[in-house]
Amino acid sequence: MFLHNLKYDFLQNIRARSLMLWLILFPIILGTFFKLAFAGIYESTTVFSAVPVAVVENGSNQIFREVMAQISEGDDALFETEYTDEETALKMLEERKISGIIYVDEKLSMAVAPDDTGSSAESIRRTIIKSFVEQYNAQQSIIVDTALHSPAKLPDVISMMSESSECNENVPLTNGNPDNMLSYFYNLVAMVALLGSNLGLSIAISSQGNLSDIGARKCCSPTNKLVSIISSMVSCIAVQTVCIIISVSFLAFVLKVDFGSKLPMVYLAGSVGGMAGVSFGFAVGSIGRMGLGAKSAVTTAFSLICCFFSGLMIGNMKAIVDNYAPWFNEINPAAVISDSLYCLNFYDDYTRFTQKIVTMLIMTVIFTAIGFFLTRRRKYASL
Amino acid sequence: MADTIVKIENLVKRYKDLIALDHLDLEIKQGEVFGLLGPNGSGKSTTINCLLSLLAFDKGNIEIFGKKMTPDNYEAKRNIGIIMQNVAVFDELTVIENIDYFCGLYIKDKEERRKCVQDAISFTELHDFTKFYPKKLSGGLLRRLNIACGIAHKPKLIILDEPTVAVDPQSRNKILEGIQKLNEDGATIIYTSHYMEEVEQICTRIAIMDKGRKIAEGTKDELKKMIKNTETVSVEISAVPDDILEKIGTLPHVYSACFIGGKLEVKCSGGKHNLIRILNVLQESDLHFGRVFSELPTLNDVFLEITGKALRDSD
Numbered sequence: 001m002f003l004h005n006l007k008y009d010f011l012q013n014i015r016a017r018s019l020m021l022w023l024i025l026f027p028i029i030l031g032t033f034f035k036l037a038f039a040g041i042y043e044s045t046t047v048f049s050a051v052p053v054a055v056v057e058n059g060s061n062q063i064f065r066e067v068m069a070q071i072s073e074g075d076d077a078l079f080e081t082e083y084t085d086e087e088t089a090l091k092m093l094e095e096r097k098i099s100g101i102i103y104v105d106e107k108l109s110m111a112v113a114p115d116d117t118g119s120s121a122e123s124i125r126r127t128i129i130k131s132f133v134e135q136y137n138a139q140q141s142i143i144v145d146t147a148l149h150s151p152a153k154l155p156d157v158i159s160m161m162s163e164s165s166e167c168n169e170n171v172p173l174t175n176g177n178p179d180n181m182l183s184y185f186y187n188l189v190a191m192v193a194l195l196g197s198n199l200g201l202s203i204a205i206s207s208q209g210n211l212s213d214i215g216a217r218k219c220c221s222p223t224n225k226l227v228s229i230i231s232s233m234v235s236c237i238a239v240q241t242v243c244i245i246i247s248v249s250f251l252a253f254v255l256k257v258d259f260g261s262k263l264p265m266v267y268l269a270g271s272v273g274g275m276a277g278v279s280f281g282f283a284v285g286s287i288g289r290m291g292l293g294a295k296s297a298v299t300t301a302f303s304l305i306c307c308f309f310s311g312l313m314i315g316n317m318k319a320i321v322d323n324y325a326p327w328f329n330e331i332n333p334a335a336v337i338s339d340s341l342y343c344l345n346f347y348d349d350y351t352r353f354t355q356k357i358v359t360m361l362i363m364t365v366i367f368t369a370i371g372f373f374l375t376r377r378r379k380y381a382s383l
Numbered sequence: 384m385a386d387t388i389v390k391i392e393n394l395v396k397r398y399k400d401l402i403a404l405d406h407l408d409l410e411i412k413q414g415e416v417f418g419l420l421g422p423n424g425s426g427k428s429t430t431i432n433c434l435l436s437l438l439a440f441d442k443g444n445i446e447i448f449g450k451k452m453t454p455d456n457y458e459a460k461r462n463i464g465i466i467m468q469n470v471a472v473f474d475e476l477t478v479i480e481n482i483d484y485f486c487g488l489y490i491k492d493k494e495e496r497r498k499c500v501q502d503a504i505s506f507t508e509l510h511d512f513t514k515f516y517p518k519k520l521s522g523g524l525l526r527r528l529n530i531a532c533g534i535a536h537k538p539k540l541i542i543l544d545e546p547t548v549a550v551d552p553q554s555r556n557k558i559l560e561g562i563q564k565l566n567e568d569g570a571t572i573i574y575t576s577h578y579m580e581e582v583e584q585i586c587t588r589i590a591i592m593d594k595g596r597k598i599a600e601g602t603k604d605e606l607k608k609m610i611k612n613t614e615t616v617s618v619e620i621s622a623v624p625d626d627i628l629e630k631i632g633t634l635p636h637v638y639s640a641c642f643i644g645g646k647l648e649v650k651c652s653g654g655k656h657n658l659i660r661i662l663n664v665l666q667e668s669d670l671h672f673g674r675v676f677s678e679l680p681t682l683n684d685v686f687l688e689i690t691g692k693a694l695r696d697s698d
């Protein structure tokens with residue numbers, strides 16, 4: 001019975017061409033548009049200057065200090081370093097006196113301010129810090145080795161490293177691809193995820209006797225409603241996941257958007273976001289007696305508004321929201337999805353990322369529960 | 384005495400101030416083609432929806448196959464086939480997929496289902512269209528698909544809510560014949576319509592509804608016997624002077640004579656030679672007339688006499 005339902009739910013979703021096209025074409029067109037619009041903007045405008053950072057040490061690490069001193073001198077200094085304690089560093093970061101904090105422990109780690117300034121120069125600085133930390137961690141053993149056994153060669157190793165660190169930067173720079181542009185692409189993924197709500201709408205509408213004739217017919221059959229709702233849900237989420245995978249792949253491989261090194265996690269975040277989107281549609285679909293057209297307008301408008309506040313149209317919108325109503329960024333599904341992608345790229349550990357994923361899952365559960373609660377009824381006061 | 388399949392007692396359904404069903408009682412027996420006849424808005428669909436436990440009602444009792452009907456009465460639901468007033472099929476599925484989908488909600492076994500689907504296709508003569516999407520079907524074919532989806536699982540009780548709305552006469556006849564065939568094969572049928580001709584043609588028993596009330600019930604002959612009208616004579620004629628009209632009105636057995644729109648209409652109750660007497664009067668007065676009809680009472684006359692208004696405004 002379940003498989004029977006699932007088979008036909010899939011067929012329906014796959015054949016509802018306009019919806020699928022919308023979910024796939026939308027990111028492709030808008031993504032390409034972003035790419036074209038941003039290409040070349042930064043090619044010649046960004047003058048490279050030293051990045052202000054604070055260093056917070058856990059114990060003294062002579063080798064690191066030496067490396068830091070090396071790359072912070074001369075006109076092509078990479079960093080403008082200040083050694084301080086964590087509290088001061090965080091304060092400086094908040095006041096935007098520095099672009100990031102480097103924590104020195106066994107390994108290096110870093111912190112940057114939330115991506116809300118929308119300034120391209122700031123984003124480049126962040127990327128430089130990030131890439132330096134990565135480089136250092138990757139080559140730590142070589143550096144330590146050199147320092148211990150042939151200290152004379154240390155400057156060479158360091159200059160090699162700082163060069164490759166800059167080099168790393170130069171590639172995206174000349175491609176006009178600094179990472180603040182990324183936030184537009186993050187939001188694009190969020191948009192696709194939320195537009196999945198249009199898929200979810202049909203679940204509710206076609207299983208409610210008072211919303212559609214097909215719903216009435218289903219209600220008259222001896223098949224338990226739960227079976228058909230769950231199968232519709234599964235098929236919608238599967239279709240939505242495929243759309244997300246196509247979109248992200250297009251962005252990552254065709255447009256060469258740099259989602260960082262954890263691409264599988266990007267797919268994961270997008271898919272979980274898509275689940276939230278589908279279940280949101282399911283919930284809206286089951287509320288009230290409006291028809292498919294009206295509800296579809298509601299979900300589409302809602303998706304757009306969420307993405308607007310999370311910066312799909314205006315890059316620093318999220319920062320503005322953060323100023324006036326920071327809680328909104330925590331519950332705005334678009335902001336949560338795009339933040340999860342941001343965290344993936346800019347934080348080494350998964351704490352924040354996991355937190356965002358959990359938020360999305362909670363949203364999914366809440367929306368699905370609303371949908372189930374309102375749809376499980378089979379007798380209506382009016383048809 | 385055949386088994387009672389459906390029993391509706393004292394059913395009341397209100398929409399705010401409007402009473403859609405007003406203490407309705409119905410009893411439908413095994414093997415009947417039961418007609419629910421009534422003008423638009425008389426409560427036919429409301430009755431059906433209450434019967435199916437789709438619609439909550441304010442008062443009353445409904446039993447199907449001898450058991451109280453509830454949304455969880457899956458046993459009853461398994462044996463009911465429903466063809467709603469509006470076509471309810473998936474646009475994204477082909478004819479055969481639609482039938483298979485709905486049939487699958489009732490029948491799990493694949494082999495059995497395949498056979499049922501094939502039978503439904505032959506029954507509705509949709510062989511040539513199995514791979515079509517509903518959007519590509521004509522109105523009549525779409526109605527047939529709608530019916531196929533409702534009856535594929537071979538239900539014992541088939542409920543059809545105005546299945547022939549917006550269907551051309553030829554397709555309509557096909558549908559009506561099909562319904563009779565289903566009945567011959569053993570199904571009990573509930574058929575709602577505001578077309579009295581259809582109901583007269585196929586129904587073995589008829590309930591006439593108006594404003595949520597059952598105003599008459601019986602076979603068509605029983606219904607026609609309930610009223611005084613036995614014959615309506617109409618004569619196409621250009622004009623009838625008032626005195627002649629009055630004279631016709633006083634003829635034996637005539638209880639109403641009127642002239643509207645180029646037509647003299649005389650209603651008679653009993654008597655054998657009403658037509659000749661009327662024509663005689665016209666001839667004596669030297670009036671020329673065109674075509675002449677003598678009609679037995681229709682269900683419309685039944686409705687008209689009981690409610691004082693026509694079943695439907697001549698459409």
Ligand SMILES: Nc1ncnc2c1ncn2[C@@H]1O[C@H](COP(=O)(O)OP(=O)(O)OP(=O)(O)O)[C@@H](O)[C@H]1O
Binds near residue numbers: 382
């Ligand atoms: N959801 C509703 N809310 C308010 N009134 C309703 C609703 N549904 C039906 N009605 C009213 O209930 C009455 C009965 O409607 P119903 O649909 O049962 O009529 P019907 O006999 O099936 O007519 P038709 O031949 O047009 O299908 C009508 O007066 C209608 O306006």
Ligand SMILES: [Mg+2]
Binds near residue numbers: 428544545
């Ligand atoms: Mg109706």
